[in-house]
Amino acid sequence: MIYWGGNPAECHPRHFTKYSLMQKGKFTPNGRKDRTMVLVDIRETPSAKAADLFLQIRPGKDFEMLSALRAIVKGQRVNEETVAETGLTVAQLQDLAAQMKAARFGIIFFGMGLSMTRGKHMNSAQILMLAAEMNAFTKFVAMPMRGHGNVTGADVVMRYTTGYPFGVNLCRGYPRFNPGEFSTVDLLVRGDNDACLVLGADPGATMPQPAIDHLARIPTITLDPKVTHTSRLSRVHITTAVTGISAPGTAYRMDEIPLPLRPALKSPYPTDEEVVRRIRQAVARRPAWLPGRNGKAAI
């Protein structure tokens, strides 16, 4: 298994022990001893201690290294000087390719060190192409290492309701998908939207400053169990119960397996679902703003 641009020892602390590296399986009865783990990153993170092989590449050179690795896997020639720019040698990439081909079942876990750095989605595309091409030699898959919380769940539900995972515009009554145009950061930085409902997220502590400034300018409503940076710049903060602790719900694992959550405690606060349902009912009682939509007076 290859971890690329991720640091599971710190960011997904149970991944090694409960999911990927240590677990014993039908074809890996000895657990860790039956597996080879490679870590690719720009710095020696705590995850490097768990790796059999640590490949330290130069920042922003993931795309180049992946291109060279794909070429080597397919038996094509690569330029030594170009490979050297990644901080590695052709021999190191050849060794990695040989180990990947020798695996009975390989997996690449790729993190935000790959997808949020120079190259972004092109880096992710290279990883997915590499995994696809490896299937000419052995079984190989790729899986993204997601952020905290239920990010995978948001993607899965958006996908089965609209056909797209994020950046979906429903203004015309049907879903349109265009990252960079309809995605949250872009809308906020450009100042396109004049209201915002924030559910279980804290953009006020994670997004670029112009996006945060826009959230403060417009009516922002935040639903969160705790007061966050976003709450402080919101017009309204509604405290909700904690899903999985004091509210039922479903969370999706990073491999998209849904996990039903049963609350252990009771909460005096409503669930996110209840608040959204009541807002929706209140909005539905108002006259439509499009002429002829419900026969009532339009604004």
Added chain:
Amino acid sequence: MAGKRYLMNAGRTTKQGQQINIGKDSPEYLAITTTIFMNVDDMKEAAITAGTNVRVRSDNGEAVFLCKEGKIPAGIIFVAYGPPTCKLMGNTTDGTGMPTSKGWEVEVDPIA
């Protein structure tokens, strides 16, 4: 920006993840998100003493951090994501929906 540039890499740490769930107003969270880690040689070159404050500037803004030595390759700075990094990160997503949250160029100056 005219001085030496470093690549700033924001990331997650276990302690930061713990503090997110405890509360973002805690002094621990504040300390974690306002501390950067630099290569020892880079710090010497920039005349930065470990444990002192530095001003970090990018094309998008600036913020003050506590600077510590870390096992970091030369030319790279590591910092845990938080409100101060929001001021420095790129505003555009290059059409991907994802802001450049890692690997943006910054200058670092010691605060006298």
